Amino acid sequence: MTTSKEKQIIHDQFKEKMDYDELLNCMRCGFCLPSCPTYIESGLKESHSPRGRIALMKAVVDGIIEPDEDVERTLELCLGCRACEPVCPSGVKYGHLLEEARDIINQNKKHSLPAKVIRKTVFEGLFPHPNRMKFATSLLGFYQRSGIQKIAQKSGVMRLFPETMATMEKVLPKAPTLKEMKNRPEFLEAYGKRNKRVAFFSGCLMDTMFLETNNATTKLLQLAGCDIVIPKQQTCCGALHGHSGEKASAKELAKRNIQAFEELEVDYIITNAGGCGAFLVDYDHLLNKDPEWRERAEAFATKIKDVSSILVEMNFFKKPLKLTPQVITYQDSCHLRNVQGTYFEPRTLLKSIEGVTYVEMKEADRCCGSAGIYNIVESEMSMQILDHKMVNAKATNAKTIVTANPGCLLQMKLGIEREGLSHSVRAIHIVDLLLEAVETASLTTSGNVINLNEDKNDIGLTS
Amino acid sequence: MITNQVKQKFIEIVGSENYFDSKTERLVYSYDATPNFQSMPDAVIVPSNKDDVASIVKLCNAYHIPIVPRGSGTNLCAGTCPTEGGLVIIFTRMNQILEIDEENLTVTVQPGVITQDLINAVEQRGLFYPPDPSSMKISTIGGNINENSGGLRGLKYGVTRDYVLALEAVLPNGDIIQTGGKLAKDVAGYDLTRLFVGSEGTLCVITEATLKLIPMPETKKTMLALYEDLEAAARTVSSIIANRIIPTTLEFLDQPTLEVVEDFAKIGLPTDVKAVLLIEQDGTADIVEHDMEKIRTICLKEQAKSVQIAKTTEEAAALTAARRAALSALARLKPTTILEDATVPRSEIAKMVKAINEIAEKYNVKICTFGHAGDGNLHPTVPTDARNEEEMERVEKAFEEIFARAIELGGTITGEHGVGVMKAPYLEWKLGSAGISAMKAIKEAFDPNNIMNPGKVFAKETRKRVVVSK
Ligand SMILES: Cc1cc2nc3c(=O)[nH]c(=O)nc-3n(C[C@H](O)[C@H](O)[C@H](O)COP(=O)(O)OP(=O)(O)OC[C@H]3O[C@@H](n4cnc5c(N)ncnc54)[C@H](O)[C@@H]3O)c2cc1C
Ligand code: SF4
Ligand code: SF4
Numbered sequence: 001m002t003t004s005k006e007k008q009i010i011h012d013q014f015k016e017k018m019d020y021d022e023l024l025n026c027m028r029c030g031f032c033l034p035s036c037p038t039y040i041e042s043g044l045k046e047s048h049s050p051r052g053r054i055a056l057m058k059a060v061v062d063g064i065i066e067p068d069e070d071v072e073r074t075l076e077l078c079l080g081c082r083a084c085e086p087v088c089p090s091g092v093k094y095g096h097l098l099e100e101a102r103d104i105i106n107q108n109k110k111h112s113l114p115a116k117v118i119r120k121t122v123f124e125g126l127f128p129h130p131n132r133m134k135f136a137t138s139l140l141g142f143y144q145r146s147g148i149q150k151i152a153q154k155s156g157v158m159r160l161f162p163e164t165m166a167t168m169e170k171v172l173p174k175a176p177t178l179k180e181m182k183n184r185p186e187f188l189e190a191y192g193k194r195n196k197r198v199a200f201f202s203g204c205l206m207d208t209m210f211l212e213t214n215n216a217t218t219k220l221l222q223l224a225g226c227d228i229v230i231p232k233q234q235t236c237c238g239a240l241h242g243h244s245g246e247k248a249s250a251k252e253l254a255k256r257n258i259q260a261f262e263e264l265e266v267d268y269i270i271t272n273a274g275g276c277g278a279f280l281v282d283y284d285h286l287l288n289k290d291p292e293w294r295e296r297a298e299a300f301a302t303k304i305k306d307v308s309s310i311l312v313e314m315n316f317f318k319k320p321l322k323l324t325p326q327v328i329t330y331q332d333s334c335h336l337r338n339v340q341g342t343y344f345e346p347r348t349l350l351k352s353i354e355g356v357t358y359v360e361m362k363e364a365d366r367c368c369g370s371a372g373i374y375n376i377v378e379s380e381m382s383m384q385i386l387d388h389k390m391v392n393a394k395a396t397n398a399k400t401i402v403t404a405n406p407g408c409l410l411q412m413k414l415g416i417e418r419e420g421l422s423h424s425v426r427a428i429h430i431v432d433l434l435l436e437a438v439e440t441a442s443l444t445t446s447g448n449v450i451n452l453n454e455d456k457n458d459i460g461l462t463s
Numbered sequence: 464m465i466t467n468q469v470k471q472k473f474i475e476i477v478g479s480e481n482y483f484d485s486k487t488e489r490l491v492y493s494y495d496a497t498p499n500f501q502s503m504p505d506a507v508i509v510p511s512n513k514d515d516v517a518s519i520v521k522l523c524n525a526y527h528i529p530i531v532p533r534g535s536g537t538n539l540c541a542g543t544c545p546t547e548g549g550l551v552i553i554f555t556r557m558n559q560i561l562e563i564d565e566e567n568l569t570v571t572v573q574p575g576v577i578t579q580d581l582i583n584a585v586e587q588r589g590l591f592y593p594p595d596p597s598s599m600k601i602s603t604i605g606g607n608i609n610e611n612s613g614g615l616r617g618l619k620y621g622v623t624r625d626y627v628l629a630l631e632a633v634l635p636n637g638d639i640i641q642t643g644g645k646l647a648k649d650v651a652g653y654d655l656t657r658l659f660v661g662s663e664g665t666l667c668v669i670t671e672a673t674l675k676l677i678p679m680p681e682t683k684k685t686m687l688a689l690y691e692d693l694e695a696a697a698r699t700v701s702s703i704i705a706n707r708i709i710p711t712t713l714e715f716l717d718q719p720t721l722e723v724v725e726d727f728a729k730i731g732l733p734t735d736v737k738a739v740l741l742i743e744q745d746g747t748a749d750i751v752e753h754d755m756e757k758i759r760t761i762c763l764k765e766q767a768k769s770v771q772i773a774k775t776t777e778e779a780a781a782l783t784a785a786r787r788a789a790l791s792a793l794a795r796l797k798p799t800t801i802l803e804d805a806t807v808p809r810s811e812i813a814k815m816v817k818a819i820n821e822i823a824e825k826y827n828v829k830i831c832t833f834g835h836a837g838d839g840n841l842h843p844t845v846p847t848d849a850r851n852e853e854e855m856e857r858v859e860k861a862f863e864e865i866f867a868r869a870i871e872l873g874g875t876i877t878g879e880h881g882v883g884v885m886k887a888p889y890l891e892w893k894l895g896s897a898g899i900s901a902m903k904a905i906k907e908a909f910d911p912n913n914i915m916n917p918g919k920v921f922a923k924e925t926r927k928r929v930v931v932s933k
Contacts (some may be wrong), residue, residue, distance in 0.1 A: 024798035024849075028496045029791040030537050030601040034577075044555040046536075052491035059490050064501070070487035089727045089791030 002068060006109055010067040013104045014060045019097065023058040026051065026092045032084035037367045038077055041384050047074050050084035050094055057101050067105065075101055077381060079374055080243050081334035081367035082278075086341075095339070096285060099242055106245025123246050127204055127236040128253055134182065137208035140175040168376075171413035176211040188218055188228040195225035195314060199266040201257075201304075203276050204236040210406050216435040217272045217307050223438065224314040228270075233260035239279035242286065243372050254283045255293060258300045268305040272431055274333025274405035275372065277340055280304045306336055307431055308345040308404065317352035320441035321434065328353075329361045329398035330430075331389070331412055333405035337365055346404055346430050353437045359396040363389075370411035382411075383418075390415045401427045465505045465550070469526055473508055473550075476518045481509040481556070492551045495536035495543040496598075497885055498799050499849050504531065504545035511556040513631060513639055513670040520668060520914075521637030523550060529917050530635075532664040534574070534606030537598040539802060540883025542610065542663050546918045552668065554605055560584050561671070567645045568676045569628060574605025574669050581674075590676040593620035596879070597787035605669050611661030613879040615712045615743075615783060618837035620677075622879065624660045631671035632659060635910040645673060658905070663881050664916040666909045680745035683711070684755050685779035688762040688770045689736040693717060693820070696738040697813035699765040700836045703742075704809050706761060708754050712743035713837025714786050715816075720833040720844075723792040728785035736768060740836070741786055743779075789833050790844065796831075797846035803862055804886075805869040806878030809839040818868045819843045826861040828854065840878035866892065887922035 002010075032050040033039055039049035046052040053074055059065045075098065082095045149169075184202065198221060206214050221228055234257055238250035257280070261269055271277035281304045287297040311317070328350055337343045343365070351358045369375055369385030393401055393415065401416070403409045412427035419425075428436075465473075465484070474482050483489070484506040493503045505528070510516045523530050529549025536543050545551060554575030562571040563585060570585055570592065578599035585592050595614035596602055602612065608630070613622035629643035643649060643656040659667060690696040700713055716724065717738045725732040733739065740762070744754045759770045773779035794800040807815045816832065819841070823830035834841035843865055845858050866876045866889050876882075876889045891899050903921060906913075 021798055025794060027498065027791055027794035027800050028494055028536075029598070029794075030496065030535055031598075031788070031791055033535070033601055046491040047487055049491075055491055055494060056487060064503075065486045065490050068486065070485050074487060089788040090794035091727065 002072070002109060007066045007068065009108045010104055011060060011063065013108065014057070014067065014101070015063075017104060018057060018061050018100055020058075020061060022093055022097055023054060023061065025090050026054045026058075026088075027090055028055070029089070032088050032094075035083040035087045035366075037079060037081065037083065037369070037385050038381065041381060041388070042077075048077055050088075053078060054092065054094065054097065057097055072105055075105065077378060079334075079367050079369070079371040079385075081371060082338040083334060083365065083367065086338050095282075099247065102243070102245035103247040104245075107248075123241050123244070123249055127240060128249070130204065130207070130235060134178060134208055137175045137181065140172065140209070144172075144175055167414050167417050168410065171410060171417050173209060173212070175209055181208055181211055184230060186230050186232055188222055188230070190225045190227050191222045193225055194227050196267045196310070197227045197229070197265070198305075198310065199229045199231065199261055199264050199269045199303075201234060201237070201261075201269055201271045201276065201280065202230055203271070203273055205406050206273050206276070210409075210429070213272065213406075213429045213432055216429075216431045217270070220307065220311060220316070220431055220434055220438070221270060223319070224311055224316050226270075226310070226314075229264050229266060231260045231264065235260070237276040237279045238286075239275050240372055242279055247286075250279075251286060251290075254286055254297065258283065258293065258296050261300060261303075262296060266303070268310060269300070269303045270305055270307050270310055272307045272404070272429070274306070274336030274340070274342075275407060277304055277306050278335030278338075281340055304340075306340055306342045306345070306404070308349055309340075309342050311434070312345040312348050316434075317349050319438070320354075321352060321437035322354040322441035322444060323356055323433075323437050324440070325355045325357070326400055327357045327359055327396065327398045328400045328402060328433075329359050329393065329396040330364060330402045331361065331368055331393070331408055332365045333403060333408050334365075334367045334371075336404050346402070349430065349434060350402060353434075354441070359398055361396050361398075362392040364392075368408050368411045368415070370405075370407035372407060375407075375411060375414070386411060386415045386418070390419050394419070394421075399425055400433065401425065402430050402433055403427060404430050464548075465526075465528060469522060469528070470506070472522055473506070473519065476515050476522075477508055477510055481511075483507040492533065492536070492543075492553075493545065495533075495538050495541060497539050497541040497544065497883070498801050500541040500544040500546075500884065502544050502546045503548065504551045505548045507551045507553060509553045509556050513633060516552070516633045516668050516670055517637045517639055519550070519552065520633050520635060523914050524635055524637060524912055527912055527914060530664075530668070530914050531916055532574075532605065532609070532668050534603030534609075535577075535598075535601045537602050538606060538610055538881060538883065539804070540610075540663075540877070540881045540885040542881055542883035542916070542919055544884065546884060549914075549917075554603060557670070558603075563588060563590070563676075564645065565590070568678075569645050569673050570676055571671065571673045572604050573671060574603060574608075576604045578602050578604060578607055585676055586679065589679050591679045592626065592674060592676055593617075594623045594626055597790065599787075604672060604674075608660055608669055608672055609663050610881040611879065613835065613838070613840065615714060615786065615835065617835055617840070617879075618713050619709045619711045619745075624657065626675045627656055627660050627672060628675050629673035630656050630659055630669055632667040632669050634667050635912065635915050639670070643673070661881065663883060663919055665906060665919055666915060668915075680711075682748045682751050683743060683745040683779070684751050685773040685782055686742045686755060686758065686770060687733075687773070687782060688740040688742065688759075688767040689733050690738045690740070690766065691736060691768050692766060693738045694813050694817055695766040696740055697816040697836065699740060699762055699767065700812045701810050702761050702765055703758055704837070706757065708744075708757055710742050710744045710754065710758065710837060712741065712783070714741040714834070715739075715812075715836035715841070716741065716786065716789065716833040717831060719796075719829070719831040720789050720793060723795050724785050724789050726795065727788055727792040728781070730781045730785055732782075732785060740767075741782060743783070786833075790842070793831055793844050793846060797848055799847050799849040800844060801847060801858060801862075802842050802844040803865060804840070804842060804877040804880040805865050805874060806838075806840045807869050807872045807874035809837065811872040811874065812836055812839055812841075815839075815841060815869065815872060815874070818872075819865060822861050822864050822868070825864075826857040828858050828861050830861070835878070838878070839874065863889075882920045884919060887920060890920065890922060
């Protein structure tokens with residue numbers, strides 16, 4: 001229950017903080033409706049559409065309705081996929097409105113005790129602390145390697161958890177060891193001729209659970225001719241916080257990141273997770289009311305570039321890339337596509353791989369339902385969206401589904417598992433696949449695999 | 464007001480999962496695409512078939528509950544704003560294409576079918592449904608029929624009215640009737656089909672429609688003519704028609720409109736000219752070729768700065784898609800965007816464009832103009848701010864004068880968007896009091912209890928455009 005006192009405070013803050021011009025900017029044309037997954041999956045309910053949500057936010061400001069449970073519910077059920085933004089002719093910045101509204105509601109509502117504990121642990125205790133992330137991941141690794149996982153799976157104890165979590169547990173990647181995670185160097189030199197100097201945003205999940213993907217990313221960048229700086233002081237991007245109504249923490253993290261990267265004198269800051277990238281690009285908005293930080297945030301934001309984008313810029317697709325013949329399809333990361341506008345680059349890269357038959361999936365740009373922790377907290381809607389996605393994925397007959405964001409990757413793995421296809425279909429991050437293609441190509445041309453771990457002596461590849 | 468007892472009856476008809484009356488659910492059906500109108504319904508209901516609709520309507524009639532049938536709420540005349548409360552009926556569960564009859568060239572659909580889906584479905588069979596309102600990605604057939612919507616292809620192919628062959632409708636007393644049929648010729652009695660088209664939900668609820676299809680034109684070409692002078696562009700429109708060429712599409716966009724559209728679509732539209740005409744012709748290759756050449760000559764003669772023909776179908780599609788976004792893109796300029804729908808005989812286009820500019824100056828308001836120039840249907844649009852009362856008053860006056868001028872030129876107050884609440888105050892200018900009386904008599908005959916979309920079309924004493932109530 002939201003008490004009437006809470007409602008009053010939320011209403012006041014809506015009046016004070018919501019960007020009213022932006023709310024008015026929505027002319028209610030409805031052009032965004034056909035793009036909204038929750039509108040479609042809810043059976044075309046206006047209350048689960050962008051136009052409806054904006055109207056509700058405005059109505060709260062106008063005092064026409066109270067911010068009751070129903071209003072909160074429609075905002076909660078939004079994926080934050082921002083598919084409504086690029087199609088909006090009026091240019092309404094829906095994502096910013098949503099972020100602000102969620103922040104106001106969350107900060108002024110008393111969560112139940114368990115929810116409070118979980119939120120505090122995740123948002124304050126874990127994600128902002130790289131070392132704790134590493135430790136937690138190593139625990140997972142211990143769980144996976146020690147045999148406990150097998151016992152747990154066999155014993156059926158996982159059935160006690162919600163379905164999404166139980167399946168998720170199966171599809172999590174093999175966690176790296178603590179030692180592997182701690183070995184990250186702060187500087188990597190380009191293979192061959194140096195063309196660019198970039199910084200790498202290593203992320204929190206990406207640098208722990210998906211360490212291998214991060215390693216593949218830096219390798220590709222080196223091959224493309226980039227010197228890479230990886231500042232130690234960087235931290236979690238804050239996207240999870242920002243999207244879950246923890247704006248203050250998100251700002252803190254943003255400031256730490258800006259500081260970590262601002263004196264590096266690099267051409268770009270490279271990301272390999274669509275969700276992080278989009279949040280980093282938005283730092284200037286996040287800090288726009290902070291005179292001390294606004295410009296610094298802008299300078300930071302303009303340097304953000306997704307890995308596939310820089311690879312295309314550096315003509316990586318002209319290098320020898322090869323895979324065993326297979327059909328491949330690509331699932332867009334919503335944030336990479338809708339916020340960063342990067343969608344043709346990954347496709348260009350994939351299509352350039354010899355042996356690959358690229359088949360575009362119907363509605364590849366529609367959210368897969370992962371959306372941060374949405375698939376856990378809104379399991380039902382998430383799985384409905386995922387099932388819909390899998391119908392389209394299967395129709396491509398692809399053996400490989402490529403993604404560009406850890407959340408989407410896990411979600412697609414989840415989808416594959418749910419469909420019982422894990423023996424025949426795989427989901428993979430685009431950089432892992434590209435590295436595989438580099439290796440396969442070098443194997444067939446030179447007859448031996450280049451040991452990419454031996455660093456810069458293997459310059460043959462870049463020529 | 465819907466009492467608990469009546470609510471239970473509604474729930475018996477559709478089930479509780481299809482009846483909503485929480486504040487949230489009511490609020491999201493309190494508006495449509497019309498700026499500055501908002502009013503809460505008492506409840507929202509989602510029937511799945513005509514019998515349910517009939518039961519719902521009967522109940523409403525018995526208890527005098529206003530009914531607002533609603534498609535996607537994209538209309539621009541406050542036609543679905545529940546100004547008198549009541550029950551909003553939604554057709555999202557009645558959205559099936561029932562039949563594509565390739566022998567009679569017809570398609571039969573439920574009212575909730577999205578226009579674009581219908582168009583796609585028939586085009587897959589090589590058939591053509593021409594009415595294409597710019598809102599077609601979202602609008603429903605039920606909405607199109609009730610607003611008698613037109614689109615970019617209206618010049619050559621006409622509007623929705625010209626394609627409606629038969630309707631199934633639930634009358635306010637709950638009777639289900641059938642009008643028309645799959646017939647090319649039919650003169651049996653009053654033409655109720657035509658009466659219901661454009662009736663804006665005030666006479667009946669449409670539950671099914673059979674629409675006429677035509678063969679798909681063989682080819683199509685798209686042209687963009689650029690002008691340094693607004694009126695020269697407008698003159699070209701009259702000149703093309705006077706030269707007895709009827710293009711499929713003949714759209715007009717002025718500079719401010721071009722700028723915002725380009726800002727959204729980013730397809731390289733020229734933004735340094737005063738106006739452009741977007742012209743399309745379809746048909747057999749030789750006719751298209753011949754007409755385009757003639758049109759080009761006319762454009763150049765009327766001082767077009769340059770004339771470009773789209774090289775690929777993608778390029779052509781991008782141009783028309785960009786044009787369709789014009790209205791919403793204009794909403795970028797200011798918080799409130801008020802669009803009007805004045806229409807004049809096409810020979811008077813140049814005069815009307817000139818008048819609009821003079822009126823804009825006189826009242827010191829910014830007016831961007833675009834529209835289906837080929838059929839004389841212009842959309843003078845004012846970017847403004849509803850919070851600025853003084854300016855809103857000037858805007859209102861400017862529009863009044865635009866309508867007056869349109870009627871003077873032999874035109875009308877709305878070419879395709881309907882009357883709704885927005886234009887109700889001006890309807891009498893167009894029809895005269897006898898015309899209004901005749902229409903009111905029809906309304907009363909069908910709907911003696913005035914339950915069907917009350918407060919629409921016929922003006923009340925007040926002329927206020929701004930209605931916000933809880
Ligand atoms: C960006 C934009 C561009 C537009 N471009 C055009 C254009 O080019 N040409 C044009 O003509 N219009 C245009 N419009 C206006 C609008 O899209 C059309 O009027 C459209 O036909 C409305 O369809 P809808 O499904 O949204 O109907 P709604 O707006 O929901 O309803 C329209 C009317 O139909 C009635 N109605 C709906 N369904 C039924 C039913 N089953 N039975 C009885 N009554 C019913 C409603 O009560 C209402 O009076 C545009 C609107 C926007 C926002
Ligand atoms: S497309 Fe943009 S302006 Fe139109 S309803 Fe959606 S958010 Fe509002
Ligand atoms: S962010 Fe995604 S889910 Fe949310 S309103 Fe926009 S399109 Fe719908």
